[in-house]
Amino acid sequence: MRRLAEEEPELDLWLGRRNRMRRGDRLWFFFTHPESAVAAVAEVDEEPRNDPDAPDIPYLVAVTLLPEATKALHRDPVGRDELGLGQVRSVQTVKPEALPVLLTRAGL
Template identity: 75%
Template sequence: MADWIYILNPLRDVLDQEPCDKEKILGLAEEDPEAEFWLSRRNRMVPGDRVWFFFTSPDAAVAAVGEVDEEPRLDSEAGDGSYLVPVTLLTEATKALYRAPVGRDELGLGQVRSVQKVKPAALPLLLERAGL
């Protein structure tokens, strides 16, 4: 199993035509936790991997987590070579992270890409804050 950081910029990223901010993802986790997220490239995600959602603003922090349901697949509707990955948001862990997010400094993130692996030193803190 691998752990991934997925970067969301609420000023740019949308889900169901709404800004993809912490409140939107928390609401999904509580009401409809199965979602698909866009990837610019396939990555090597497999079922069971965790996806930690890092919100770039207003406070740069991880405030949600989900589990990969299926390997990423080509987004045939987009026609641009992008992928979709089905993820189930973990409701209780997302609630815990929403209340006590893990900040950028705590994660030791340098340059931020759309998706990257969690640094091994940051994983224990993420798991603790999420109650996992």
């Protein structure tokens, strides 16, 4: 993900849910292996949309990975316990108490 952020940061992602996502929101990428942690971040470029050419994909969203913030998180990821996470869903809102930790570690 770090390499992708540097080489090709603009991409479309498919989502099972859109969870009130809007342009300018941030996507924090939670990885489960090798450790459970947030280690990348992107900014939403457009609101999620349906793709008529791919009816089996609920939503597509255009995002831009943030290279410097992703590098910072790659070096020092934010672990599951620091986020206060129980069950992790595919798309969920960051808990307010976790946001300062994410922003600090990402250098934002």
